[in-house]
Structure formats: structure tokens, C-alpha cells
Amino acid sequence: VDAELAFWMMLFLGGYAAVLAFLLTRVLRRR
């Protein structure tokens, strides 16, 4: 396992996905 790659993938993909998920929960809460 390439730990360095895993860290940066988590940071970029995970970070953007987490922000998007947070925003979408707001969208779904007040449709």
C-alpha cells in the first residue's frame, strides 16, 4: 500500500466528496 498516495487521495477526493455530501444533505433537508 502506498501510504503517501492514499493520504493525498483521501485529502482531495475525500475532502471534496465530504464537502459535497455536507452541501447535499442541506439540499435534501429543504427540498
Add this chain to the structure above:
Amino acid sequence: MQRGLMQQSGEHWGSRIAIVAAAVSMAVGTGNIWRFPRIAAEWGGGAFGFAVTIAVVIWAVPLLMCEFLMGARSRLGNVGAFRDFMGRGYAWAGAFMACVTLAIMGYYSVVTGWCLRYFAAAVGGELGPDIDGQAYWEAFTANPALTAGFHALAVIAATTVVYRGVRGGLERVLEVLLAALLVIIVVLAVRAATLPGAVDGLRYLFVPDWPRLGDARLWLEAFTQVAWSTGAGWGLLMVYAVYARDNEDIATNSSVVAVADVLVGMLAAMIVLATLFAIAPTPQFTEAALASGNVGLTFIYVVELLAGMPGATLVTPLFFLALAIAALSSLIAMFELGTTNLINFGLARHAAAITVGLMALALGLPSALWLAFLDNQDWVWGVALLASGLLTAAAILKFGVERARAEINRTSDLQVGRWWSICVGLIPLVFVVLFGWWMHQAVTSLPGRWWNPLETFSVGTIAVQWLLVFAVVFGLNRFLAERIARGPMSEPPALASSRDGGKGGR
């Protein structure tokens, strides 16, 4: 500010999810799939991702909120929105923005046609393991019946959707297209990332090359990518917001667009770079692919790469289907921009949609027949998007940036802080730097000829074409300001007339 008035035709999105899906499908276009991977690879992977994130906060999110606010509160397309936010002397600014995006629509439908053609070819088994990508591309683009035919197909598809209206056409189609696109992108990203040897490509994409952050060009490329890819400054979100329901959440919806756009770009970069590093026969092939530009990378190198990939019979059609969907859903937004502005001039939706379709057919034909013409239009109007972004920020600055922020917060779940006002104030500065950099590049790449309007990528061709459009819209300002429909923010005609000294607009 008056509330509760729906856009003049009475149309509106059926739900909040509908407008968010439409807006994301508008932003996610070919730029995410064929430009983001190439530029990210060229500019230090993770370091580029970091700069893109800053650009999203400074340029994309504030501008998308500005656009959403202008459309939702004025209930008018670009021309009317600028008139009502800036005053009757500035309808030309909205017309300039609309002209820029409609000029892009002309050649973008040609590009959409290419994507449809390659999808059809992939399904038909024409892009098999023995494909010579270069020869196939040259044979395709040398066949005017094919390029013009697929351009016409893209125009017919987009016109049909827009013709059927916001709920019956756009909402129904865009939700399905976006869902299909996201599923395909995720499936392809997982497939590419699990190829033997894909790790090298992923490292290239995600692990930051920190010293590159000190290179000004990385920042310029990141801001340019964000300006072109997220749809901020195109005027498209402004038009979709015209049909928003009352009290729609401006801050959250606009932020979703920017974040989703970058995320799709990163997934597309995973597909392209992981595949490239895993399948490319030689390092020279990888280098040549990344240096071959958007069209070369996608329609020549990726075609050859996918053809040699395990599961190519499924992966190749899926890739070009994703590209075609991304292109078509953005094209539909451009058609809607033209249609909404024409509706504001008193046309019925059906007549407006057909008029825009015919206009797109005519505007795109030269690009379908001559690649150099397409390249020229892409250069001239791609850079003009930066000017459209500047005009949007100028509209909000004239309206009152704090007043605009209060208006956004009035109907938003997430409250926007003072950072937003600062970013809107920074946009003119960012424009000067980006525009100056692109002009500097044009001058240095064409020494002695940069002024020539007949050169494809010159400063001269930009100056002539921009000035032509500017002269027309500026000259027509009074006509535009008077003839466009009135919305909830519009001044009563008598008041407007007395303010102009009885002379109307400029």
C-alpha cells in the same frame, strides 16, 4: 425588493433537486474530462489541486452566487438581469455576456457532435484494438458530411429539450443525464484505478509537487481552469436561476455546482491518467499524449489507449457516452440561455427555441467544416468568458456588494460571510492578471504577428471580434433596455423614462 413574482412565462423548476441537478450538469462539460486531467498532470498534480481549490473559493463560488442572485431576483435572462441590477444604461453588459456564450454554443455543438460520433463509432466496434487514432481522427474531420451531420444532430437534440420547456424538457432530461454521467464516471474511475500499473498515474495526479506552487503559471492555469470549467461567468446559472422557486437557497446551491464540478474533474483525471500510465506502451507515448492538447488527447491517444485496455468493448463506449452526455447537458444550458433571453423579448418558448436552434446550426457550420475556425472561436470567446465574469462582478459591485450579500443570506441556509464581499471585490484584479497573462502569451507566441486579426490565436483577432460585438450591443443598449420584459425589480416605465431625461437608455 419585491418577491413572489415568477418569471414571465410562469415556468419554474419542480424541485430544489431539479435546479441543482441542472446546474451541475451545466457546469460539468468536456472541460472536466479533456482539459482538467491534462492540465493537472502538467502542473504538479496535488499542487494544482490545491491551487484549484483556492480558485474555486475566490472566483467560482462568489461568481456563481452572483449569477444565481441576479437571475433569481430579476426573473429575467442576462440582458434584463444586468439592466435591473446595474441600471438601464447597462443592458449591453448582459447582451455582451449572452453573445459570448452563444458564440461558444456555435462551436460547442460541433464538439458535442464529435463526442456523439465517437460514441456511435465505439458502439459500432469501429474503435477496435488495431485503431490508428490519428488516421481515424483525420478521416473523420476531413468528411464534412459527418462533422456537419453530427453537429446538426447535437443541435436537434438540444433544441428538442429546450423546446419542451423547463419541467417537461430540461428537468426530465438533465436529471437522467447527470445521474448516468456520474455513474459512468465513477465506474470508469474505479476500473482505471485498479489497472496494474495505475498507481504511477495516480501518484502523478494526487501527490503534490510542492515547489510548483511557487510558479505563477500554475496559479494562472488553475484560475483559468476554474473560470472555464465551473460555468462561473458564463451566464448559464443566471438563466437557470430565472426559473428557481421563490426563496431558493442561493449560497448552498451555487456551492454544490463548484464543488461537484471539481470532483468530477478529479475523477476524470483518475480515468485518463491511471489508464495512460497503466496502458501506454512507452513513456514517450505518455509524454506525447499529455502534450497533444484537448482534442488530440481525447480523440487520438485515449482512443488508442482504451482500445488496448481489458474490457475495451464496454469501456470505450462508456467513456465516449460520458463525454457526449457532459457535452450535451452543457450545450442544452447554452440553448436555454438564448431561449430565455428571446422569451424576454416577447417570443413564445417554442419560437425562441427554434430560433436558437437555427442560429446554432448556422453559427456552428463554419466550425464543423474548418477546424481552424473552431480553434479561433474557442480562443476568442474562451478568453471573453473572463470578461463576462468581470461584468458579473461589476454588476454586483454597482448594485452594492453588501446589499447583495444580505439578499443572498435572506434566503440561504448557509450564511455567507464578509469573505464573499472581499472575493467579489478581488475579481476585477484576478481578471486583469489572467487576461494580461493570456495576452502576454499570445504576443510572445506570435512575434511580429500578434496584432494580425487573421491569425487564429492572435491578440488582433480577439480585439476585432470583441469590439464588433461590443459596438453592436452598446449601440443597441437603449433598444435592449426598453424592449426587454419587466421583472419584479424593474423600474416602472414612467420613472425609468424620467431618469433618462425622457430619452430612454444610452
